[in-house]
Amino acid sequence: xxxxxxxxxxxxxxxxxxxxxxxxxxxxxxxxxxxxxxxxxxxxxxxxxxxxxxxxxxxxxxxxxxxxxxxxxxxxxxxxxxxxxxxxxxxxxxxxxxxxxxxxxxxxxxxxxxxxxxxxxxxxxxxxxxxxxxxxxxxxxxxxxxxxxxxxxxxxxxxxxxxxxxxxxxxxxxxxxxxxxxxxxxxxxxxxxxxxxxxxxxxxxxxxxxxxxxxxxxxxxxxxxxxxxxxxxxxxxxxxxxxxxxxxxxxxxxxxxxxxxxxxxxxxxxxxxxxxxxxxxxxxxxxxxxxxxxxxxxxxxxxxxx
Amino acid sequence: xxxxxxxxxxxxxxxxxxxxxxxxxxxxxxxxxxxxxxxxxxxxxxxxxxxxxxxxxxxxxxxxxxxxxxxxxxxxxxxxxxxxxxxxxxxxxxxxxxxxxxxxxxxxxxxxxxxxxxxxxxxxxxxxxxxxxxxxxxxxxxxxxxxxxxxxxxxxxxxxxxxxxxxxxxxxxxxxxxxxxxxxxxxxxxxxxxxxxxxxxxxxxxxxxxxxxxxxxxxxxxxxxxx
Numbered sequence: 285x286x287x288x289x290x291x292x293x294x295x296x297x298x299x300x301x302x303x304x305x306x307x308x309x310x311x312x313x314x315x316x317x318x319x320x321x322x323x324x325x326x327x328x329x330x331x332x333x334x335x336x337x338x339x340x341x342x343x344x345x346x347x348x349x350x351x352x353x354x355x356x357x358x359x360x361x362x363x364x365x366x367x368x369x370x371x372x373x374x375x376x377x378x379x380x381x382x383x384x385x386x387x388x389x390x391x392x393x394x395x396x397x398x399x400x401x402x403x404x405x406x407x408x409x410x411x412x413x414x415x416x417x418x419x420x421x422x423x424x425x426x427x428x429x430x431x432x433x434x435x436x437x438x439x440x441x442x443x444x445x446x447x448x449x450x451x452x453x454x455x456x457x458x459x460x461x462x463x464x465x466x467x468x469x470x471x472x473x474x475x476x477x478x479x480x481x482x483x484x485x486x487x488x489x490x491x492x493x494x495x496x497x498x499x500x501x502x503x504x505x506x507x508x509x510x511x512x513x514x515x516x517x518x519x520x521x522x523x524x525x526x527x528x529x530x531x532x533x534x535x536x537x538x539x540x541x542x543x544x545x546x547x548x549x550x551x552x553x554x555x556x557x558x559x560x561x562x563x564x565x566x567x568x569x570x571x572x573x574x575x576x577x578x579x580x581x582x583x584x585x586x587x588x589x590x
Numbered sequence: 591x592x593x594x595x596x597x598x599x600x601x602x603x604x605x606x607x608x609x610x611x612x613x614x615x616x617x618x619x620x621x622x623x624x625x626x627x628x629x630x631x632x633x634x635x636x637x638x639x640x641x642x643x644x645x646x647x648x649x650x651x652x653x654x655x656x657x658x659x660x661x662x663x664x665x666x667x668x669x670x671x672x673x674x675x676x677x678x679x680x681x682x683x684x685x686x687x688x689x690x691x692x693x694x695x696x697x698x699x700x701x702x703x704x705x706x707x708x709x710x711x712x713x714x715x716x717x718x719x720x721x722x723x724x725x726x727x728x729x730x731x732x733x734x735x736x737x738x739x740x741x742x743x744x745x746x747x748x749x750x751x752x753x754x755x756x757x758x759x760x761x762x763x764x765x766x767x768x769x770x771x772x773x774x775x776x777x778x779x780x781x782x783x784x785x786x787x788x789x790x791x792x793x794x795x796x797x798x799x800x801x802x803x804x805x806x807x808x809x810x811x812x813x814x815x816x817x
Contacts, residue, residue: 498641559770
């Protein structure tokens with residue numbers, strides 16, 4: 285039990301010492317932490333951009349609505365039946381029926397052709413279904429649904445702008461992949477930065493390491509403080525990255541709200557959630573540890589007392 | 591017991607630092623290694639400290655062939671020996687207490703046991719009251735005493751010292767060597783490399799004279815292979 289306490293005591297001491305060691309060269313450490321923080325904040329910011337992009341798309345659902353024009357002269361009951369069948373489909377969120385009479389009234393009010401419309405002997409407009417796709421429906425599935433409806437004998441025409449949906453979906457997919465690539469590259473950068481910092485630290489403490497080894501220290505004992513220094517850099521960089529993200533979100537929240545308001549959207553900028561915060565901090569710790577490990581694995585064992 | 595069995599050490603470049611050295615040093619002996627510069631004294635000590643390995647032959651310490659120890663086991667062997675250096679190799683940013691405690695911290699002793707042993711070691715070298723001082727504020731003689739306290743704190747069976755009085759004046763040198771004598775009196779085997787022949791006359795102990803990498807005399811009997 286005493287041995288175990290001693291073991292954990294050493295870890296605690298190494299962690300505290302590593303934290304203090306970072307402040308022995310405050311400027312150099314601050315610059316390293318800033319670079320790590322920026323490198324961690326960038327992919328997190330891109331990720332938030334994608335999340336907000338999807339939320340923006342969600343808040344503009346009516347843009348994805350499409351119209352199904354039924355055959356002229358079709359009884360309204362038939363239109364209601366078709367609407368009921370459509371509502372049962374998983375790809376469909378909502379279906380509204382606009383009768384030919386309602387459509388004509390709306391056209392009369394909005395077009396200004398009141399006299400011309402009154403002169404018509406019959407209503408030329410068909411009953412129309414306005415379909416709002418479910419959130420799960422992407423461009424391809426909507427196209428399939430549209431083709432299915434077009435083949436229906438009750439339907440005259442389907443108006444759907446799937447290209448727009450496809451473009452939005454493609455942009456978001458592209459961004460999502462970019463986030464992954466940027467994330468991997470920037471985490472690799474953090475690993476290299478921490479590894480190089482630890483390597484320089486090992487070189488500057490070479491004499492001390494030799495003394496440790498002469499007194500019987502194992503490589504594991506010698507490398508432990510350096511691993512904690514790497515973790516300290518990762519934690520500090522992660523916290524700095526989170527601060528950058530919070531500040532950025534606060535600065536952008538107002539202008540984004542104004543912009544989306546101009547498009548009639550009630551969209552509110554989504555800030556940091558627990559997952560993003562955990563990813564930035566966890567990514568920092570992991571990258572710091574791996575970076576330190578790559579340095580100590582190569583350089584500590586190579587140091588032999590002369 | 592220390593045993594060198596036909597040990598040769600050849601460095602890169604082809605120079606033989608030790609040539610076919612065979613000898614035995616009994617447990618509890620105090621041996622002074624003397625000889626001119628380049629005689630092989632440091633190489634001899636480096637073999638004992640597992641810093642160098644023999645090119646040929648074998649080195650045994652208490653029955654273990656330390657010349658063939660795998661790298662991953664060398665640290666365990668070094669915990670069983672004490673090392674004193676000419677430049678003392680103290681960590682200048684740590685207190686005297688922390689420097690002396692280092693071998694015990696490495697060995698994983700508890701804080702309580704470490705404190706007890708460090709205080710005892712510092713008391714033996716007369717520096718108990720300076721335990722919180724950093725080494726650079728001590729005199730050279732005091733720094734060497736701290737180095738000795740660090741070497742004996744883990745109660746090693748073998749103490750190796752390379753020119754421990756090389757930087758000290760004659761009075762301090764005698765003081766330091768007397769400390770070694772006291773530790774030897776309680777059974778620690780000591781191998782000390784030194785140029786200072788005057789000190790040897792005052793302290794006793796056995797001499798081993800090296801020249802050109804070979805044993806050339808002293809109290810060593812080549813026909814017997816020991817002292």
